[in-house]
Amino acid sequence: MRAALMPVCLLTLSLAACSTLAAAAWSPPTRDPARLEPGTYAVEPSHTQVLFSVLHLGFTNFYGVFSGASGTLIFDPGDIPHMHLSVSVPVASVFTTSAKLDEELKGADWLNAGKYPDMSFRSTSIKQTGADAADVTGDLTLHGVTRPITLHAVFNGAGPNLLTHKETLGFQVTGNLKRSVFGVSTYVPLVSDDVTLTIAAAFEKRGP
Numbered sequence: 001m002r003a004a005l006m007p008v009c010l011l012t013l014s015l016a017a018c019s020t021l022a023a024a025a026w027s028p029p030t031r032d033p034a035r036l037e038p039g040t041y042a043v044e045p046s047h048t049q050v051l052f053s054v055l056h057l058g059f060t061n062f063y064g065v066f067s068g069a070s071g072t073l074i075f076d077p078g079d080i081p082h083m084h085l086s087v088s089v090p091v092a093s094v095f096t097t098s099a100k101l102d103e104e105l106k107g108a109d110w111l112n113a114g115k116y117p118d119m120s121f122r123s124t125s126i127k128q129t130g131a132d133a134a135d136v137t138g139d140l141t142l143h144g145v146t147r148p149i150t151l152h153a154v155f156n157g158a159g160p161n162l163l164t165h166k167e168t169l170g171f172q173v174t175g176n177l178k179r180s181v182f183g184v185s186t187y188v189p190l191v192s193d194d195v196t197l198t199i200a201a202a203f204e205k206r207g208p
Contacts (some may be wrong), residue, residue, distance in 0.1 A: 003187055009038045012054070017094070018181065022028050026162050027061040027088075027159060027160075028157070028159070029157025029158055029159040029168075030157055030158055030159055031131075031132055031155060031157050031158075031172065032076045033078070035158075036077045036158050037075075037158070037167050037205060038075055038076040038077065038078065039075060039167075039205050039206070040072055040073070040074055040075075040205070041072065041074075041075050041167075041169055041203035041204060041205050041206060042070075042071070042072055042073075042203060042204055042206045043069045043070050043071045043072070043073075043087060043169065043201070043202070043203060044202040044203060044204045045067065045068055045069050045070060046202075047198070047200065047202040048067070048069045048199075048201050048202050049065050049066070049067055049200045050065065050066040050067070050069065050089055050197065050199050051063060051064070051065050051090075051197070051198040051199065051200075052064050052065070052066070052071075052195055052196065052197055053057075053195070053196045053198075054179075054191050054192045054195055054196075055189055055191070055192035055194070056190075056191055056192075057119045057191075059189075061196075062096070062191075064069070064094055064095060064096040064105070064121075065094075065095050066090070066093050066094055066095075067089075067093045067095070067202060068089065068090045069087055069088065069089045069091070070087070070088050070089075071085070071086045071087035071088055071205070072085075072086055073085050073086075073169070073203045075169060075203070080126055080127075080128050080134065081126060082123070083123075083126050084123055084126075085121070085122070085123040085126075085136060086120075086121070086122045086123070087120065087121050087122075087139065088118045088119070088120040089118065089119050089120070090113075090117060090118055091106065091111045091112075091113040091116060091117055091118060091119055092106055092113040094111065094113075094119065109186050110184060110186055111142075111143060111184065112143060112144075115144070116142075116143050116144045119141060119142040120140070120141045121138050121139070121140050121141075121149075121151075122138050122139050122149070123136050123137065123138035123153075124137055124138045124139060125137045125138075129152075130133045132154055132155040133152070133153065133154050133155070134152075134153050134155075135150050135151070135152055135153075136150065136151045136152075136153050136173070137149070137150045138151075138177070139149075140182075142184070143182045143183045143184050144183070145181070145182040145183050147177075147181055147182065149175060149177055150175065151173050151174070151175040151197070151199070152173065152174050152175060153171050153172070153173045153201075154171065154172045154173075155169075155170075156170035156171060156172060157169075157170055160168070161204065162171070164204065165202070166204040166205055168183040168202060168203065168205070168207035169202070169203040170200075170201070170202050170203075171199075171201040171202075171203075172198075172199070172200065173197070173198070173199035173201055174196075174197060174198055174199070175196075175197040175199075176194060176195065176196055176197065177194075177195050177197070178193045178194060178195070179193055179195050180193050182198060
């Protein structure tokens with residue numbers, strides 16, 4: 001069922017029936033290199049999240065998330081070393097379970113979103129480490145400081161998005177950094193210097 005027919009479907013059928021039709025039209029993403037489309041892909045911000053965690057007082061891993069990412073991926077499964085990733089994320093998008101903490105994190109003692117509104121990552125090399133995995137090394141700019149970091153990416157799959165009809169790529173990405181290296185050292189070691197990143201990354205094809 002084409003996404004453009006969804007409004008008609010909802011007017012004429014039950015939600016359950018529409019969902020059944022949509023599921024029947026959906027094709028699972030592929031990991032087959034022969035079926036992947038090279039080209040320039042843009043970050044799909046609605047389904048891209050940057051999750052971070054720190055150890056709080058040695059008791060719990062505390063989580064937060066950044067959203068609203070933008071950027072591009074030059075994708076070519078036949079030439080992985082020459083692929084390139086460039087992403088920017090607004091620091092003020094930070095969200096935790098505490099509104100008070102959210103405001104503190106945006107402030108001068110932490111991320112200083114007013115002075116440094118974005119954090120960004122630009123790849124310098126991409127090395128395949130498995131059939132569906134790669135190490136992406138690049139420069140991370142955070143809090144006005146730029147340092148190298150290596151992220152570990154696992155390819156989830158690719159295919160046309162049922163709703164937008166755009167070719168879409170999906171990845172799960174992990175990494176680690178020390179926040180003090182970027183000048184964010186408030187409450188270390190009570191709040192751990194080590195930060196764990198987990199990124200859900202979605203990209204939609206923009207052009208050839």
